[in-house]
Amino acid sequence: xTSLHVPSxxxxxxxxxxxxxxPRMSLHLIDTHTHFDVEDFDADRELLxxxxxxxxxxxxxLIGYVARYFDRLCTVQDHLHEMAPQPLHAHHPADIQGQxxxxxxxxxxxxxxxxxxxxxxxxxxxxxxxxxEHLLQTRxxxxxxxxxxxxxxxxxxxxxxxxxxxxxxxxQLELAKLYQKPVLLHIRRAHADALAILKRHRFAYGGIAHAxxxxxxxxxxxxxxxxxxxxxxxxxxPNAKRLRQVVQSVGAEHLxxxxxxxxxxxxxxxxxxxxxxxxxxxxxxVVLDTLSDLLDVDKQLLAVQLWHNTRLCLGLDWAYGxxxxx
Numbered sequence: 001x002t003s004l005h006v007p008s009x010x011x012x013x014x015x016x017x018x019x020x021x022x023p024r025m026s027l028h029l030i031d032t033h034t035h036f037d038v039e040d041f042d043a044d045r046e047l048l049x050x051x052x053x054x055x056x057x058x059x060x061x062l063i064g065y066v067a068r069y070f071d072r073l074c075t076v077q078d079h080l081h082e083m084a085p086q087p088l089h090a091h092h093p094a095d096i097q098g099q100x101x102x103x104x105x106x107x108x109x110x111x112x113x114x115x116x117x118x119x120x121x122x123x124x125x126x127x128x129x130x131x132x133e134h135l136l137q138t139r140x141x142x143x144x145x146x147x148x149x150x151x152x153x154x155x156x157x158x159x160x161x162x163x164x165x166x167x168x169x170x171x172q173l174e175l176a177k178l179y180q181k182p183v184l185l186h187i188r189r190a191h192a193d194a195l196a197i198l199k200r201h202r203f204a205y206g207g208i209a210h211a212x213x214x215x216x217x218x219x220x221x222x223x224x225x226x227x228x229x230x231x232x233x234x235x236x237x238p239n240a241k242r243l244r245q246v247v248q249s250v251g252a253e254h255l256x257x258x259x260x261x262x263x264x265x266x267x268x269x270x271x272x273x274x275x276x277x278x279x280x281x282x283x284x285x286v287v288l289d290t291l292s293d294l295l296d297v298d299k300q301l302l303a304v305q306l307w308h309n310t311r312l313c314l315g316l317d318w319a320y321g322x323x324x325x326x
Contacts, residue, residue: 026321027285027300028303028321029285029306030059030061030257030306030310031060031257031261031284032208033230033258034061035062036281045080046107050107052108052280053105053107053108057281057285058109060111061110063145063146064115064135064146065115065117066123067116067124067125067132080107085105086104087105108281109325111142112140113141113145114144115132116147116172118147118165119150119152119186121156121161129175133175141179143176143181143182144172144182145186146184146210147183147185148186148187148194149187149194150187150189152188152189170197180205182208182313183203183207187213188213195222195225199225207227207228208313210258212229212231212246216249220250226313228254228256228310229254230256230260231256232257232258232259232287233259234264235247235287236267236290244294252295254309255306256313257287257310259280259287261280263279265278266283266290269283
């Protein structure tokens, strides 16, 4: 089984005493890429948040993509922050007298990463960069994202459209530099150009290459620039051979977890009767399980490593399992 080089203080804090069973390790995860603010979750967002926390998802990053939804992003964060702890629907022995109690569970901590997404380049308007900067000035944002380049469709390859993507990418990198923030990258079929722009702007704050879809050499290039690779439910597909090879090549030290909900549903969580089954933060442990198998690493130790990776690339001052609202 592969060994991990996790800082010993973090490893020590994740061990809890479980009476009768000896030491055990808690499972704590951070979902580094969610669109948990979208309308898909309006009907059951609170329930899903509590279920995710129950599964060990302690924190969620709420990602921005177009400026007109920045207010919604903040409203959802505020609502989850203000949620009172809720009871779980289960009873457990409270003490040696055999009394039952209903434990309370809190919503995951949520953090903001607003940005102007390249795929929606035609929707961005004059002044949206100023709105982004205002949000960086007035709210605690852990990153700028998701930003980058996308040539997945014929429309995105139109020269004028692609030049505009590059311009918005460059300007957002400069904003991130000004406010000393990492960035969350969306890159589809444009890895070489994205790397060239990052180098041209001497971007030194790193971040996450979200839903990484490049090859091994491209992965190493992003890692060299200080980026972690965001791994989501796609890795659970046995046919995602290139991604799995990248994961095994770079190792756990360079990865972080994400769901990219409501998209990228893990294979085992898909409803065969619904081709586009909604993904939720509740499914994040499934991604961890697959990485554990691919890397031949105990999943609890892997969770500690991935928490540490996330903390480093997003500048979070959290010991393992100690996510907190500021």
